[in-house]
Amino acid sequence: MVEVARFPDGQEFYRVHPRTHAVDDICSFLRDSEIVQAGLIPWGSNYTFLVTLDIGEQNPLLGVYKPLRGEAPLWDFPDGTLYRREYAAFVLSEALGWQIVPPTVIREKGPHGIGTMQLYMHHVREEADYFAIRERHAREVKRMAVFDLIANNTDRKAGHCLRDEAGHV
Structure with missing residues:
Protein backbone atom coordinates (compact mmCIF):
# COMPACT_ATOMS: atom_id res chain seq x y z
CA MET A 1 0.00 0.00 0.00
CA VAL A 2 1.24 3.50 -0.87
CA GLU A 3 0.25 6.64 1.03
CA VAL A 4 1.16 10.29 0.71
CA ALA A 5 3.09 11.69 3.68
CA ARG A 6 4.84 15.00 4.37
CA PHE A 7 8.38 16.00 5.31
CA PRO A 8 8.66 18.45 8.24
CA ASP A 9 8.90 21.33 5.73
CA GLY A 10 5.52 20.34 4.25
CA GLN A 11 6.78 18.78 1.01
CA GLU A 12 4.90 15.60 0.11
CA PHE A 13 6.46 12.20 -0.47
CA TYR A 14 5.11 8.71 -1.01
CA ARG A 15 5.44 6.13 1.74
CA VAL A 16 5.25 2.46 0.84
CA HIS A 17 4.33 0.12 3.63
CA PRO A 18 7.06 -2.53 3.88
CA ARG A 19 6.40 -5.98 2.44
CA THR A 20 6.51 -7.96 5.69
CA HIS A 21 5.96 -7.44 9.38
CA ALA A 22 9.66 -8.13 9.93
CA VAL A 23 10.66 -5.26 7.65
CA ASP A 24 7.96 -3.09 9.22
CA ASP A 25 9.39 -3.87 12.68
CA ILE A 26 12.93 -3.09 11.51
CA CYS A 27 11.75 0.24 10.09
CA SER A 28 10.06 1.07 13.40
CA PHE A 29 13.24 0.23 15.31
CA LEU A 30 15.32 2.36 12.93
CA ARG A 31 12.94 5.29 13.25
CA ASP A 32 12.17 5.19 16.98
CA SER A 33 14.81 3.30 19.00
CA GLU A 34 17.26 5.11 21.25
CA ILE A 35 20.70 5.66 19.75
CA VAL A 36 23.13 4.46 22.42
CA GLN A 37 26.34 4.84 20.44
CA ALA A 38 27.34 6.65 17.25
CA GLY A 39 30.73 6.60 15.56
CA LEU A 40 31.68 8.65 12.53
CA ILE A 41 32.69 6.57 9.52
CA PRO A 42 35.67 8.69 8.43
CA TRP A 43 35.68 8.09 4.67
CA GLY A 44 33.23 9.60 2.20
CA SER A 45 32.14 13.08 1.28
CA ASN A 46 29.11 13.15 3.59
CA TYR A 47 28.85 12.57 7.32
CA THR A 48 27.94 8.95 7.94
CA PHE A 49 27.67 7.31 11.35
CA LEU A 50 27.54 3.67 12.39
CA VAL A 51 25.07 3.65 15.25
CA THR A 52 23.94 1.17 17.85
CA LEU A 53 20.21 1.21 18.54
CA ASP A 54 18.69 -0.09 21.77
CA ILE A 55 15.74 -2.22 20.69
CA GLY A 56 15.05 -3.59 24.15
CA GLU A 57 16.55 -7.00 23.48
CA GLN A 58 19.93 -8.59 24.15
CA ASN A 59 21.33 -7.88 20.70
CA PRO A 60 21.23 -4.23 19.69
CA LEU A 61 20.51 -3.24 16.11
CA LEU A 62 23.19 -1.58 13.99
CA GLY A 63 22.21 1.23 11.67
CA VAL A 64 23.82 3.73 9.34
CA TYR A 65 22.76 7.31 10.08
CA LYS A 66 23.23 10.02 7.44
CA PRO A 67 22.11 13.43 8.69
CA LEU A 68 20.95 16.28 6.47
CA ARG A 69 23.44 18.56 8.26
CA GLY A 70 26.34 16.41 7.07
CA GLU A 71 25.48 16.48 3.36
CA ALA A 72 28.09 17.96 1.04
CA PRO A 73 26.66 20.13 -1.75
CA LEU A 74 26.58 18.57 -5.22
CA TRP A 75 26.46 20.46 -8.49
CA ASP A 76 23.93 18.07 -10.07
CA PHE A 77 21.35 17.78 -7.24
CA PRO A 78 19.63 20.37 -5.07
CA ASP A 79 21.24 20.94 -1.66
CA GLY A 80 19.79 19.05 1.28
CA THR A 81 18.13 16.27 -0.73
CA LEU A 82 20.49 13.32 -0.25
CA TYR A 83 18.62 11.90 2.74
CA ARG A 84 15.35 12.08 0.79
CA ARG A 85 16.94 10.35 -2.21
CA GLU A 86 18.32 7.62 0.06
CA TYR A 87 14.84 7.00 1.43
CA ALA A 88 13.31 7.17 -2.06
CA ALA A 89 15.72 4.45 -3.21
CA PHE A 90 14.38 2.14 -0.50
CA VAL A 91 10.77 2.99 -1.44
CA LEU A 92 11.52 2.27 -5.12
CA SER A 93 13.29 -0.99 -4.30
CA GLU A 94 10.28 -2.13 -2.28
CA ALA A 95 7.79 -1.02 -4.93
CA LEU A 96 9.67 -3.03 -7.57
CA GLY A 97 9.88 -6.02 -5.22
CA TRP A 98 13.65 -6.18 -5.73
CA GLN A 99 14.83 -5.59 -2.14
CA ILE A 100 18.12 -4.11 -3.36
CA VAL A 101 18.19 -1.36 -0.73
CA PRO A 102 18.25 -2.27 2.99
CA PRO A 103 15.37 -1.00 5.14
CA THR A 104 15.73 2.79 5.31
CA VAL A 105 13.65 5.38 7.15
CA ILE A 106 13.65 9.11 7.62
CA ARG A 107 14.54 9.69 11.24
CA GLU A 108 13.48 13.09 12.49
CA LYS A 109 15.52 12.98 15.70
CA GLY A 110 19.16 12.00 15.66
CA PRO A 111 22.40 13.31 17.15
CA HIS A 112 22.72 15.71 14.19
CA GLY A 113 19.05 16.22 13.36
CA ILE A 114 16.89 14.81 10.61
CA GLY A 115 18.39 12.27 8.22
CA THR A 116 18.14 8.69 7.07
CA MET A 117 18.68 5.63 9.20
CA GLN A 118 19.41 2.46 7.26
CA LEU A 119 19.80 -1.07 8.53
CA TYR A 120 23.49 -2.00 8.60
CA MET A 121 24.00 -5.02 6.38
Whole structure:
Protein backbone atom coordinates (compact mmCIF):
# COMPACT_ATOMS: atom_id res chain seq x y z
CA MET A 1 0.00 0.00 0.00
CA VAL A 2 1.24 3.50 -0.87
CA GLU A 3 0.25 6.64 1.03
CA VAL A 4 1.16 10.29 0.71
CA ALA A 5 3.09 11.69 3.68
CA ARG A 6 4.84 15.00 4.37
CA PHE A 7 8.38 16.00 5.31
CA PRO A 8 8.66 18.45 8.24
CA ASP A 9 8.90 21.33 5.73
CA GLY A 10 5.52 20.34 4.25
CA GLN A 11 6.78 18.78 1.01
CA GLU A 12 4.90 15.60 0.11
CA PHE A 13 6.46 12.20 -0.47
CA TYR A 14 5.11 8.71 -1.01
CA ARG A 15 5.44 6.13 1.74
CA VAL A 16 5.25 2.46 0.84
CA HIS A 17 4.33 0.12 3.63
CA PRO A 18 7.06 -2.53 3.88
CA ARG A 19 6.40 -5.98 2.44
CA THR A 20 6.51 -7.96 5.69
CA HIS A 21 5.96 -7.44 9.38
CA ALA A 22 9.66 -8.13 9.93
CA VAL A 23 10.66 -5.26 7.65
CA ASP A 24 7.96 -3.09 9.22
CA ASP A 25 9.39 -3.87 12.68
CA ILE A 26 12.93 -3.09 11.51
CA CYS A 27 11.75 0.24 10.09
CA SER A 28 10.06 1.07 13.40
CA PHE A 29 13.24 0.23 15.31
CA LEU A 30 15.32 2.36 12.93
CA ARG A 31 12.94 5.29 13.25
CA ASP A 32 12.17 5.19 16.98
CA SER A 33 14.81 3.30 19.00
CA GLU A 34 17.26 5.11 21.25
CA ILE A 35 20.70 5.66 19.75
CA VAL A 36 23.13 4.46 22.42
CA GLN A 37 26.34 4.84 20.44
CA ALA A 38 27.34 6.65 17.25
CA GLY A 39 30.73 6.60 15.56
CA LEU A 40 31.68 8.65 12.53
CA ILE A 41 32.69 6.57 9.52
CA PRO A 42 35.67 8.69 8.43
CA TRP A 43 35.68 8.09 4.67
CA GLY A 44 33.23 9.60 2.20
CA SER A 45 32.14 13.08 1.28
CA ASN A 46 29.11 13.15 3.59
CA TYR A 47 28.85 12.57 7.32
CA THR A 48 27.94 8.95 7.94
CA PHE A 49 27.67 7.31 11.35
CA LEU A 50 27.54 3.67 12.39
CA VAL A 51 25.07 3.65 15.25
CA THR A 52 23.94 1.17 17.85
CA LEU A 53 20.21 1.21 18.54
CA ASP A 54 18.69 -0.09 21.77
CA ILE A 55 15.74 -2.22 20.69
CA GLY A 56 15.05 -3.59 24.15
CA GLU A 57 16.55 -7.00 23.48
CA GLN A 58 19.93 -8.59 24.15
CA ASN A 59 21.33 -7.88 20.70
CA PRO A 60 21.23 -4.23 19.69
CA LEU A 61 20.51 -3.24 16.11
CA LEU A 62 23.19 -1.58 13.99
CA GLY A 63 22.21 1.23 11.67
CA VAL A 64 23.82 3.73 9.34
CA TYR A 65 22.76 7.31 10.08
CA LYS A 66 23.23 10.02 7.44
CA PRO A 67 22.11 13.43 8.69
CA LEU A 68 20.95 16.28 6.47
CA ARG A 69 23.44 18.56 8.26
CA GLY A 70 26.34 16.41 7.07
CA GLU A 71 25.48 16.48 3.36
CA ALA A 72 28.09 17.96 1.04
CA PRO A 73 26.66 20.13 -1.75
CA LEU A 74 26.58 18.57 -5.22
CA TRP A 75 26.46 20.46 -8.49
CA ASP A 76 23.93 18.07 -10.07
CA PHE A 77 21.35 17.78 -7.24
CA PRO A 78 19.63 20.37 -5.07
CA ASP A 79 21.24 20.94 -1.66
CA GLY A 80 19.79 19.05 1.28
CA THR A 81 18.13 16.27 -0.73
CA LEU A 82 20.49 13.32 -0.25
CA TYR A 83 18.62 11.90 2.74
CA ARG A 84 15.35 12.08 0.79
CA ARG A 85 16.94 10.35 -2.21
CA GLU A 86 18.32 7.62 0.06
CA TYR A 87 14.84 7.00 1.43
CA ALA A 88 13.31 7.17 -2.06
CA ALA A 89 15.72 4.45 -3.21
CA PHE A 90 14.38 2.14 -0.50
CA VAL A 91 10.77 2.99 -1.44
CA LEU A 92 11.52 2.27 -5.12
CA SER A 93 13.29 -0.99 -4.30
CA GLU A 94 10.28 -2.13 -2.28
CA ALA A 95 7.79 -1.02 -4.93
CA LEU A 96 9.67 -3.03 -7.57
CA GLY A 97 9.88 -6.02 -5.22
CA TRP A 98 13.65 -6.18 -5.73
CA GLN A 99 14.83 -5.59 -2.14
CA ILE A 100 18.12 -4.11 -3.36
CA VAL A 101 18.19 -1.36 -0.73
CA PRO A 102 18.25 -2.27 2.99
CA PRO A 103 15.37 -1.00 5.14
CA THR A 104 15.73 2.79 5.31
CA VAL A 105 13.65 5.38 7.15
CA ILE A 106 13.65 9.11 7.62
CA ARG A 107 14.54 9.69 11.24
CA GLU A 108 13.48 13.09 12.49
CA LYS A 109 15.52 12.98 15.70
CA GLY A 110 19.16 12.00 15.66
CA PRO A 111 22.40 13.31 17.15
CA HIS A 112 22.72 15.71 14.19
CA GLY A 113 19.05 16.22 13.36
CA ILE A 114 16.89 14.81 10.61
CA GLY A 115 18.39 12.27 8.22
CA THR A 116 18.14 8.69 7.07
CA MET A 117 18.68 5.63 9.20
CA GLN A 118 19.41 2.46 7.26
CA LEU A 119 19.80 -1.07 8.53
CA TYR A 120 23.49 -2.00 8.60
CA MET A 121 24.00 -5.02 6.38
CA HIS A 122 26.51 -7.58 7.54
CA HIS A 123 28.36 -8.80 4.47
CA VAL A 124 30.72 -11.54 3.40
CA ARG A 125 34.17 -9.94 3.42
CA GLU A 126 35.86 -12.39 1.07
CA GLU A 127 33.43 -11.28 -1.63
CA ALA A 128 33.73 -7.57 -0.97
CA ASP A 129 35.46 -7.34 -4.35
CA TYR A 130 33.36 -5.89 -7.16
CA PHE A 131 34.98 -8.00 -9.88
CA ALA A 132 34.34 -11.25 -8.01
CA ILE A 133 30.73 -10.26 -7.38
CA ARG A 134 30.25 -9.13 -10.99
CA GLU A 135 31.42 -12.48 -12.34
CA ARG A 136 29.54 -14.70 -9.88
CA HIS A 137 26.34 -12.64 -9.66
CA ALA A 138 26.04 -11.06 -13.12
CA ARG A 139 22.23 -11.07 -13.16
CA GLU A 140 21.95 -9.27 -9.81
CA VAL A 141 24.58 -6.71 -10.82
CA LYS A 142 22.70 -6.02 -14.07
CA ARG A 143 19.46 -5.58 -12.12
CA MET A 144 21.28 -3.13 -9.84
CA ALA A 145 22.41 -1.17 -12.92
CA VAL A 146 18.80 -0.98 -14.13
CA PHE A 147 17.73 0.14 -10.66
CA ASP A 148 20.37 2.89 -10.69
CA LEU A 149 19.10 4.08 -14.07
CA ILE A 150 15.49 4.23 -12.86
CA ALA A 151 16.47 5.89 -9.57
CA ASN A 152 18.90 8.33 -11.21
CA ASN A 153 21.62 7.05 -8.89
CA THR A 154 24.87 8.53 -10.14
CA ASP A 155 26.93 7.42 -7.15
CA ARG A 156 27.29 3.62 -7.48
CA LYS A 157 30.77 2.48 -6.55
CA ALA A 158 32.32 -0.97 -6.45
CA GLY A 159 32.27 -0.83 -2.65
CA HIS A 160 28.49 -0.52 -2.72
CA CYS A 161 28.14 -4.01 -4.18
CA LEU A 162 28.25 -6.46 -1.29
CA ARG A 163 26.97 -9.98 -0.78
CA ASP A 164 25.03 -10.42 2.43
CA GLU A 165 25.15 -13.47 4.68
CA ALA A 166 22.17 -14.96 2.82
CA GLY A 167 24.01 -14.69 -0.51
CA HIS A 168 22.11 -11.72 -1.98
CA VAL A 169 23.96 -8.87 -3.68
